[in-house]
Amino acid sequence: MSAPAHHLPSSLILIGAGKMGGAMLEGWLAEGMPPKGVAIIDPRPSEEMIRLCADRGIALNPQRPEKPEVLVLAVKPQMLDEAAKELDALVGPQTLIVSILAGKTIGDLRKRLPASRAVVRAMPNLPASIGRGATGAAASEGVSEPQRLVADSLLKSVGIVEWLPSEDLIDAVTAVSGSGPAYVFHLVECLAEAGIAAGLPEDLAQRLARATVTGAGELLFQSDLSPETLRQNVTSPGGTTAAGLQVLMANPGGLKALMRETVAAAKKRAEELAG
Incomplete structure (x- = not known):
């Protein structure tokens, strides 16, 4: 079930380090993701997350983060509109966006983040918080095969991943494994x-x-x-x-x-x- 570490990105920014985001972060670190390559943006990080970042040398709320190889969106869906302008500034030409925002389609994300080209929409479930999740994922047309492998490695750090032939199946995944x-x-x-x-x-x-x-x-x-x-x-x-x-x-x-x-x-x- 473990993902090969060589498909993990060299740089990643995690937006939202709550229960699911924090579980994913722990999975990435366990799989060999270099802590120095990770930054977290969360206006209200937990005490546990603050300690983890300090202990592992992870940048927490950096002032001027560089545009990363991967941007992972793990905030509450209703926060997307408010944060969209700041998030769009973090998207580079080669940045892969991995979103676990419920109810937000790839079209929604590309509309709110105009700089985005490659987007993976994923639907993990609660057992991902203990590394036993079931995630359905769909990729936009702009996602290259190397980027898909990177997303696969990141998502597999918290359980199994099933790649969907169409984003249209996400709602069915939500109804079965999400709920x-x-x-x-x-x-x-x-x-x-x-x-x-x-x-x-x-x-x-x-x-x-x-x-x-x-x-x-x-x-x-x-x-x-x-x-x-x-x-x-x-x-x-x-x-x-x-x-x-x-x-x-x-x-x-x-x-x-x-x-x-x-x-x-x-x-x-x-x-x-x-x-």
């Missing part, structure tokens, strides 16, 4: 509540539900088997799991239909926000 962790967290909530209804003490039901979902997720992560095969392996014919799955897999009205409706609703909202 997906919340669906899983809610599954834990529901499983615990069902355990309580079945007679378990609340604290015990909470612990069992949490451990079950995290354990199953880790098994899925480590296994080469498909989810379908793993499900079949744990399901004895006529047993308790089969009885429960009959409810979850009911047609119509089972989990499949509900999940399809969930993802469709999230995708529709992503399209509205991007419009």
Whole structure:
């Protein structure tokens, strides 16, 4: 899963060092990115980020930063308009922009940053903050193959990267992997509540539900088997799991239909926000 360090850029400016930006920074440093080649612009950096920059020799809010090889946008989307003029001044002819701003299309970015030529739009998810993210990425026509490899290395520092043939698929990625962790967290909530209804003490039901979902997720992560095969392996014919799955897999009205409706609703909202 680790990206080859030789595709990391020689100079990079990170705009926004919050939870996601900070996680990406730690990933880059772990992959061998020279700290002296990194600068951070964040008007309200955390105490932890201030210490990290001081310890590693990373420039924090430099007065006159040089135009970098890569400019990574990790601020809140609503801050783009306010910061656009200052950001555009950081874009050189060969600068690659990597944006993780939700709802901001490549067209939005190029309109607000007229100097931009090469733009990669990426949608990571929350587990990227612990290095286990799933990111969908799309490149503008101006992105060269070497620049795509650089973006790939930067994004892979926090998990897997899937390159999309079209930016149009970003909204579907948002609905599946971007919003997906919340669906899983809610599954834990529901499983615990069902355990309580079945007679378990609340604290015990909470612990069992949490451990079950995290354990199953880790098994899925480590296994080469498909989810379908793993499900079949744990399901004895006529047993308790089969009885429960009959409810979850009911047609119509089972989990499949509900999940399809969930993802469709999230995708529709992503399209509205991007419009």
